[in-house]
Amino acid sequence: MVRTAIGGMRISETVEGLERYPINIRYPYDDRTSIEALRDLPMVTPSGAQIGLGDVAEITVTDGPGMIRSENARLNGWIYVDIAGRDLGGYVEEARRVVAEQVDLPPGYSVAWSGQFEFLERAEKRLGMIVPVTLLLIVVLLFMAFGRAVDVAVIVGTLPIALSGGFWLLWMLDFDLSVAVVVGFIALAGVAVETAIIMQVYLNLALDKRRKQAAAEGRPVTMDDVLDAVTEGALLRLRPKIMTVATIFAGLLPIMIGSGTGAEVMRRIAAPMVGGMATATLLTLFVIPAVFVLVNRIDAVRNPKTLSPTPGAMAHGHPAE
Template sequence: LLAAPALAFLLLKPRRRACGQEPVLIRRLKTVYLPFFAACRKRRKIVFLATAIVLVAGLAVLPFLGREYIPYLEEGTIHLRVTHDPNIALDEVLRRTTEIEKAIRGVPEVTGVLSRIGRGEVGSHAHFINDAEILIRLKPAGEWTSKDKDGLIEAIEQRLEGFPGINVAVTQPIAHNLDELLTGVKSELAVKVYGEDFDVLKKLAGEVMDVVGEVRGAADVQVEQFTGQNHLRIELDRRAISRYGIDIGDIQDTIEAAVGGITLGQIYEEQRRFDIFLRYRPESRSGLDDLRNLYIPLPAGGQVPLAQLAAIDEVVGPRAINREGNKRYITVQANVRGRDIGSFVAEARQALEQRVATPPGYFVKWSGRFELQQQATRRLLLITPITMALVALLLFTIFRSSREVFIILINIPLALTGGILALKLSGLYLSVPAAIGFIAIFGIALEDGLVLMSAFKRHTDEGRGLAAAVELGVTEKLRPVLMTTFTTVFGILPLLLARGPGAELQRPLAAVVVGGLLTSTLVTLVVLPLVYETLKRRA
């Protein structure tokens, strides 16, 4: 509003043209467009019918359009997560991970392997030492012997089939970190089974895993490792303790000091401090017999073995208990390959409803990227009607006519229809980048309709007839409408044709914008003037 007019006044100078006042390209476009528009005015019923068919086709395609949160981003590397038995020793994890690295290096496409065992609590989620994360570097895609990424992943998984007792999940480094940070799960999808009884949850999780694994596109389906950890269970005999007159807290403090250790104080050496840590020697606390022979002091003097005061045994139990909303849950994880997440979840959800019966108080919730996609959809469904209402109110304050506001708003659904058809024809899915493209189309279609309607209104206010006002309006505004379309399409084409890293995120946005602009421009230059002329004549 301020800089552009001032710069135009200073920099732009009038020029005389040898042939008219318009560029050659615009004159040639008008020689094609004006006769075409005149023919459409004579056959407006056919034009309206064709427009309605395009709109219905777009609406019919929408339910069959795949849905996902963000497109699959080709990172050029593979992130392999290998989970061993919870009781495995660190030395054994190192040995087996080294063997897995050797097997992976045998794949022709692999150039390097880097492993990490366990993960501390600083900076991210903690992992146990039985979790190994392996980063696999790959050759450029043009040098692969496998036909695609899925074939390469299949070749890697085949080489790992000879390692018993491991769970394998294949993803990519950035995708893995996003999944874990945004949703707290280590895969694209997670089915959380909620309830109270641990055994019932375990049984339901197994049934869910079997059903989800049969759905087309399911990969790396597994129950999150929550059990299999050996524990020492000490059950105190309260009657025996009361006969000896011992306080239960004293027994627990003694066990804590012997097995876990306690801090008695600190030693200072200049600026450094060191804890004084008291604990039994490893050979005195390594087995069940050592704990049974742990002596507990009596109040009146003397000692009694812990075996006479408690039952001590080794059991297998959960190594972690997950709770959410005050409900215990177990997670079934899965990745999706070869199809969109939306249709996969719809098919899997239907199969679970038919084949898995959940007892009262138990329920299933889908999480991961599907949950994020659902949240984004709900926000758009809330914001879009509010935005449309505000835009309609703003247009009404400009034109003071609900009929003219309606004519401008006609352009929006038809422009969005072009974006939907472009996604379907290009094989892309409806995602967050595609939604951003629809928002851009929304603004461009609204602007073009507003420019054209303003021209019609100006000419009618000047006293010209309806037919003359429409013809002058489309003749004048052909150039700005086409300039908006051409500059936007040329600016967005590099995103549509790009093939480098990150191109997968840009392509849905570009496809929606290009497809939407094609239908929006046709509607603006052909359908919108005909609708305006028809409604004005009836008024």
């Protein structure tokens, strides 16, 4: 009864030349427009009694899939999830774990995850190959520029101090890790390494100047000469560093407070730069000179002839080592 009166049953076909059209038979549209009409559809029992369809069947309306889809020759259904307040990668990782632990799939069923997080996964794979190669190239170029492993180690070893400011600002702004944030950190690392290189060059030039003076005077280079060289080199680098930081802040702060189209992405690129330049300034003006003094002090212990103390000498209030 349901198949013929409601759904329609094919009883024959009509032939019109080369065309074939099926012939279906079912009840008129007015007799099947509502649940009440379907329940009142007459039926005849084998004994000849007339009853309604609702007397032998439960007729209800239930929600089904809005659309039947298939992929890889298998029916599938989609569940859309909007993420707010956390990163996509972390949510998908946790959701996969929870579903695997708490959901028992019947035989023949499977779950696949798709969405914007796939862009992040592909970017992470690329960055996983690109970042080590880039760091290796930076180390090679630094070694070619300075020719000393100590100078390269000072710059690379102190780089995390410059990056820490970017992480602090991301934490304060409650920004999650994304491809845009990684791009901002790459730009920050480039600027921080550049300023650290210039500071290291200024310090080396100032120390070479002190060494030439000591050689002309016929005396060994002392720790006082190193301290004088650090003071001179750092002061020569002070104004260019302040100008660099002021320029970067002036260019990026409008992006941080902007709210137009694309501002969400640009803010996540600019945030590591803004926060990192604050600590990069401390790195260039304080950490690099301090490490420079420490390295030369260690070198003086290993090679006393290179940096030998002058008894009773004083330079800018620093006692001789």
